[in-house]
Amino acid sequence: DSGVTQTPKHLITATGQRVTLRCSPRSGDLSVYWYQQSLDQGLQFLIQYYNGEERAKGNILERFSAQQFPDLHSELNLSSLELGDSALYFCASSIGDFSGNTIYFGEGSWLTVV
Amino acid sequence: EDQVTQSPEALRLQEGESSSLNCSYTVSGLRGLFWYRQDPGKGPEFLFTLYSAGEEKEKERLKATLTKKESFLHITAPKPEDSATYLCAVQASGNTGKLIFGQGTTLQVKP
Numbered sequence: 001d002s003g004v005t006q007t008p009k010h011l012i013t014a015t016g017q018r019v020t021l022r023c024s025p026r027s028g029d030l031s032v033y034w035y036q037q038s039l040d041q042g043l044q045f046l047i048q049y050y051n052g053e054e055r056a057k058g059n060i061l062e063r064f065s066a067q068q069f070p071d072l073h074s075e076l077n078l079s080s081l082e083l084g085d086s087a088l089y090f091c092a093s094s095i096g097d098f099s100g101n102t103i104y105f106g107e108g109s110w111l112t113v114v
Numbered sequence: 115e116d117q118v119t120q121s122p123e124a125l126r127l128q129e130g131e132s133s134s135l136n137c138s139y140t141v142s143g144l145r146g147l148f149w150y151r152q153d154p155g156k157g158p159e160f161l162f163t164l165y166s167a168g169e170e171k172e173k174e175r176l177k178a179t180l181t182k183k184e185s186f187l188h189i190t191a192p193k194p195e196d197s198a199t200y201l202c203a204v205q206a207s208g209n210t211g212k213l214i215f216g217q218g219t220t221l222q223v224k225p
Contacts, residue, residue, distance in 0.1 A: 031211060044217040056210035090157055098211045105157035
């Protein structure tokens with residue numbers, strides 16, 4: 001158990017809908033990262049927050065947004081869902097905001113868009 | 115562009131048959147190279163971080179090494195429970211800790 005908690009574990013929704021994925025980082029960690037894993041793309045970095053502020057952005061679609069709240073939990077919002085958004089979405093956390101810190105991953109939220 | 119390439123894509127071993135997984139990288143200023151293990155449908159499990167060429171780290175049957183261009187994950191006398199996908203990732207210089215992952219090597223160890 002990495003200490004990173006993600007909910008829900010599984011989610012099935014229809015195209016065009018909006019979903020919210022939730023993440024609680026490990027105790028004491030200030031950075032939260034979101035990654036997307038699909039069969040053909042591997043693990044792709046989406047976005048990083050550090051202590052409530054956006055730190056880095058990857059290839060995150062405009063339909064996707066995220067935020068980190070004062071209690072350090074984070075939410076990833078996915079809207080206008082398409083079939084191609086079906087993937088495993090991972091949250092990860094680390095103590096600091098940049099390199100050198102070990103990053104621990106949660107168990108993921110499996111999103112299926114039908 | 116920062117890039118990570120892992121080989122082979124898949125590897126089948128007999129129990130006890132030692133081998134190595136390769137991770138080649140190009141990155142603008144390496145801050146750290148990470149190895150993770152991932153079981154199907156699960157999150158990546160942290161194994162090692164290497165920071166500079168020549169560094170080595172060991173954990174049970176696994177040993178990770180780092181040069182200026184690549185890293186190796188050596189598996190000594192593997193057991194069936196070592197079957198998993200092994201992911202390599204790099205952290206580049208800059209003010210972000212984001213990881214750039216390779217596609218992974220899927221290891222199957224047969225009894």
